[in-house]
Amino acid sequence: xxxxxxxxxxxxxxxxAAVVPLVVRDAFFLDSLVLxxxxxxxxxxxxxxxxxxxxxxxxxxxxxxxxxYAGAIMVTRFHQGPWLGMLLGVAISIVAGLVLGFLSNRxxxxxxxxxxxxxxxxxxxxxxxxxxxxxxxxGIPVPFRPGFATLGLGHVAWVYLALAVAILYYGxxxxxxxxxxxxxxxxxxxxxxxxxxxxxxxRKLKVIAITVSAALTSxxxxxxxxxxGFVDPAYVFSVDLSVRFALNSIIGGLGTALxxxxxxxLITLLETYLRATFSGLKTGFTGLYLVIYGAALIxxxxxxxxxxxGIAARLRVRMAGGARGARAHA
Amino acid sequence: MLTLESVSKRxxxxxxxxxxxxxxxxxxxxxxxxxxxxxKTTLFNVISGYxxxxxxxxxxxxxxxxxxxxxxxxxxxxxxxxxIVKPFGNLSVIDNVMIGSLTRVTxxxxxxxxxxxxxxxxxxxxxASARAKALPIALRKRLEVARALATRPRLLLLDEVMAGLNxxxxxGLVDLIRRLxxxxxxxxxxxxxxxxxxxxxxxxxxxxxxxxxxEGAPAQIVGDRRVVDAYLGEEFVLAQA
Numbered sequence: 212x213x214x215x216x217x218x219x220x221x222x223x224x225x226x227x228a229a230v231v232p233l234v235v236r237d238a239f240f241l242d243s244l245v246l247x248x249x250x251x252x253x254x255x256x257x258x259x260x261x262x263x264x265x266x267x268x269x270x271x272x273x274x275x276x277x278x279x280y281a282g283a284i285m286v287t288r289f290h291q292g293p294w295l296g297m298l299l300g301v302a303i304s305i306v307a308g309l310v311l312g313f314l315s316n317r318x319x320x321x322x323x324x325x326x327x328x329x330x331x332x333x334x335x336x337x338x339x340x341x342x343x344x345x346x347x348x349x350g351i352p353v354p355f356r357p358g359f360a361t362l363g364l365g366h367v368a369w370v371y372l373a374l375a376v377a378i379l380y381y382g383x384x385x386x387x388x389x390x391x392x393x394x395x396x397x398x399x400x401x402x403x404x405x406x407x408x409x410x411x412x413x414r415k416l417k418v419i420a421i422t423v424s425a426a427l428t429s430x431x432x433x434x435x436x437x438x439x440g441f442v443d444p445a446y447v448f449s450v451d452l453s454v455r456f457a458l459n460s461i462i463g464g465l466g467t468a469l470x471x472x473x474x475x476x477l478i479t480l481l482e483t484y485l486r487a488t489f490s491g492l493k494t495g496f497t498g499l500y501l502v503i504y505g506a507a508l509i510x511x512x513x514x515x516x517x518x519x520x521g522i523a524a525r526l527r528v529r530m531a532g533g534a535r536g537a538r539a540h541a
Numbered sequence: 542m543l544t545l546e547s548v549s550k551r552x553x554x555x556x557x558x559x560x561x562x563x564x565x566x567x568x569x570x571x572x573x574x575x576x577x578x579x580x581k582t583t584l585f586n587v588i589s590g591y592x593x594x595x596x597x598x599x600x601x602x603x604x605x606x607x608x609x610x611x612x613x614x615x616x617x618x619x620x621x622x623x624x625i626v627k628p629f630g631n632l633s634v635i636d637n638v639m640i641g642s643l644t645r646v647t648x649x650x651x652x653x654x655x656x657x658x659x660x661x662x663x664x665x666x667x668x669a670s671a672r673a674k675a676l677p678i679a680l681r682k683r684l685e686v687a688r689a690l691a692t693r694p695r696l697l698l699l700d701e702v703m704a705g706l707n708x709x710x711x712x713g714l715v716d717l718i719r720r721l722x723x724x725x726x727x728x729x730x731x732x733x734x735x736x737x738x739x740x741x742x743x744x745x746x747x748x749x750x751x752x753x754x755x756e757g758a759p760a761q762i763v764g765d766r767r768v769v770d771a772y773l774g775e776e777f778v779l780a781q782a
Binding site: 413 | 589611615620622623628630632639640641643644645647649652689691
């Protein structure tokens with residue numbers, strides 16, 4: 212496969228995202244685009260641990276929340292720029308990631324997943340109760356101060372910032388896939404005992420994957436808080452959010468660089484469309500959108516196990532196989 | 542090269558391996574036989590670092606490796622395979638083997654070239670790009686050996702790589718093991734198939750209820766009263782006669 216065809220999907224996707232703000236000025240549309248890219252990048256960060264290393268976490272909201280709060284508190288309480296908050300968030304997330312990495316060496320599969328939920332719940336309770344510092348359950352409004360240093364940006368600038376992060380994460384995972392550590396991670400994901408037997412330091416590798424994943428998630432958490440302009444513990448540490456990170460990757464294609472972004476497009480659009488169509492006072496079916504959303508997810512998970520990138524790969528193989536077959540018959 | 546000094550491994554009240562001592566020298570080909578539950582695989586797990594023995598020492602290449610992590614034991618030059626094969630199912634055969642090579646080399650390109658040679662040696666070249674989980678059992682057993690070989694071991698532990706194979710497949714694998722041995726590899730082989738073991742091993746160790754009850758040349762072993770009683774049975778002796 213040539214380099215071009217390897218990146219074809221990404222070129223189309225990120226290329227389109229880069230062109231859209233030049234043409235479209237609709238705030239709602241641009242807002243959706245920023246969110247698709249941010250959710251995609253967050254899911255790509257999750258994918259590093261959940262997809263590549265096979266350590267499925269349902270507690271990544273922990274790192275998202277740490278990043279979001281680090282930025283918000285740095286700005287409102289210490290009157291510093293959000294970038295410094297991002298750095299602090301990354302530092303704290305690395306520590307929390309190490310804790311989770313340690314847990315991954317003690318607990319397997321569902322037990323590990325449960326322990327990750329526990330981590331996010333502990334943070335949720337801690338931040339909700341520590342009113343004096345975090346403003347508790349009411350949350351913190353993040354003031355809008357125009358400028359890049361304060362991340363007070365317009366919609367178009369946000370699209371490009373989110374796009375830069377998305378491309379960076381995508382590129383990092385694309386590189387990882389073909390690297391030594393990437394192959395070793397694949398071994399860990401497929402069978403830990405076998406990986407250990409052929410000389411891979413499986414425990415160390417898992418801790419590294421989870422910790423880097425935590426740091427990348429935290430970065431996006433800070434960005435999200437500055438973009439939305441408000442953080443509250445019930446949302447940023449919620450299980451819903453953790454599930455969203457996982458779902459985007461699972462639906463898009465676990466352990467693939469492009470998968471999380473494809474998943475993010477599908478889920479974010481589906482959610483936005485269903486919410487707009489089936490909720491509100493007019494329809495009289497408030498909440499129906501959630502039912503349809505849930506049913507759609509079940510269908511995908513049931514029948515498209517390998518995700519969207521899996522379908523693409525299968526089609527490609529079938530086409531190549533067809534061509535070979537034709538040649539054999541000729 | 543490998544020395545076990547009175548190694549014991551217990552699970553609760555059950556002693557799976559009891560005070561087993563063993564000396565394996567450079568270029569040996571040692572067979573381990575014994576009935577199911579005799580402690581053969583447990584012994585492998587102790588040697589390769591998966592279990593820490595309650596008593597005794599494991600010395601490999603002049604180092605006391607008792608309690609080492611398996612990946613460190615492997616890096617020192619001792620690699621084992623699993624009785625219940627553990628391929629990286631969703632990866633191709635070549636990628637499986639290449640991950641083994643990456644333990645010795647850092648460059649992916651070099652590792653791939655290495656892996657291609659190993660795949661060729663093990664007769665897996667026609668299946669190099671097949672997904673590991675799509676292979677039939679005989680080839681998955683070969684893959685298990687290939688992946689271990691890619692780590693360039695000095696001592697290779699094979700845990701029942703011949704079980705469940707038909708006579709043709711069996712012959713192929715026996716030839717492969719002999720070839721590896723001829724090229725200078727030291728091996729310890731667990732096997733139930735006596736015919737293959739008689740052809741392969743220079744020395745056979747018999748385990749029974751976790752204890753070593755006999756050790757010697759194959760011809761010596763089949764004549765050993767205790768081995769016949771514990772494992773081979775009278776019919777085997779009659780058939781040999």
